[in-house]
Amino acid sequence: ATYTYNKKFGFAAIFAHLACGWMVNAGLYPGNTSFHGPETIAFVNQSLGLADRMTGETKLLVMDCGLEDQEMLANLHDRPNTDFILKHNRRRESSTKWLELAKEKGVLIREDAKKGFRVYRGSTYRRLKDREEEIRLAFDVKETYKEKGQLLFLPKVEIFSVWTSLRDFSDKEVLHLYRMRGTSEQFHAEFKTEMDMERLPSGKFKVNKAFLRMGMLAHNMLKVISQDMVMERALGLKKATRRRIKTVMNNVIFMSWRLISHARTLVMQLGCSKEWHIWFGRLFQRLKPA
Known part of the structure; x- marks a missing residue:
């Protein structure tokens, strides 16, 4: 770890999100890393390659000015389907x-x-x-x-x-699409604060990098559950287009339950209402093959 731009001793992280907050890629670098260089271009290309494997549609990449330079613009201009x-x-x-x-x-x-x-x-x-x-x-x-x-x-x-x-987009539409990027800051906040990923556990760079990748997988698993919660209207939650990670953890991950062995069978008893029990049963059966 080295001193970051705000004079704190730590690391510099970079994330790539797709659509409603799915985490496509995450990178960890020393704290004094400048994101104007070949490492950032390699990360962007890797993230777009992963996104290509998820969908064949043309993708719109929206980035902050911290990643702007001539090489990045030339790289994006030459990339097809993006x-x-x-x-x-x-x-x-x-x-x-x-x-x-x-x-x-x-x-x-x-x-x-x-x-x-x-x-x-x-x-x-x-x-x-x-x-x-x-x-x-x-x-x-x-x-x-x-x-x-x-x-x-x-x-x-x-x-x-x-x-x-x-x-083919007007100036108003282009500028509006960039301003919608503010939602991605909420995705960062969910990952860093609600999943407690802001403070990494080790002083060793490789350990923290592996920990960040495991956190990315956990984040996407929680997003799968959150999408099911959005679709279900009988859970008593406020109507919304997405559920925050904190909401998923409080209602599902921290749900009280007891594991009982009966007739050579393990039975999970949930401490929740009937509506949550039915929803959890459907989710469990859907994810069980995976």
């Missing part, structure tokens, strides 16, 4: 030039004279280094020219932009 949305890191790009670009190539989608701001939305194309291809860069640019009723000498400029290979 579209991508990658958050753009402005680094030292001028806010003034971005505002000029937004006014030139974007459209005004919102203006509030009372609050003193305008929002422009549009797309531009940029060429990768040493390559002929141009990649679409969709953006929202907010210009604030008034605060608390006072005009500003220089406007404040807020920029939200993403790289994408999607060409």
Whole structure:
């Protein structure tokens, strides 16, 4: 373990989720690892390869700006059967030039004279280094020219932009698809906090890496149970499109039961209501062959 970006002694982890939170891949690296390099590209390609084995459909890869660089963009651009949305890191790009670009190539989608701001939305194309291809860069640019009723000498400029290979989607749809990525942060929270995977058990890197992989398998097993819980309406739970890992563990994994030996047969007695007993019996019979 080494010191991480927030000056803590530990490791750096990276995860890949598919659809409703299925964990496709997990990687563990020393704490001072930079995710701009061949290791990250190898991890992304490995994760996409695993996803290809799960479904033959075209996949949309959505990633944070911490993974953005020229090599990553070129790698994703050349990969078949995969579209991508990658958050753009402005680094030292001028806010003034971005505002000029937004006014030139974007459209005004919102203006509030009372609050003193305008929002422009549009797309531009940029060429990768040493390559002929141009990649679409969709953006929202907010210009604030008034605060608390006072005009500003220089406007404040807020920029939200993403790289994408999607060409048949509008700027609004592309930006909305990236903003939906916030749900993946909940998947990270479930894995780290609710499964208590935030603190790894050993000081040895290989042991922790193996422990992380076992945690990934356990996470996906709990997701199987959570999908069954979503489909079942008689359990008395609030209507939802997914169940958190904590809910699954509290209602199923921590369910009280007793194992009884009777007539040369092992019988499991559950301490739950009739509805939960029926649901658990169906789940047990379905998963038993596996």
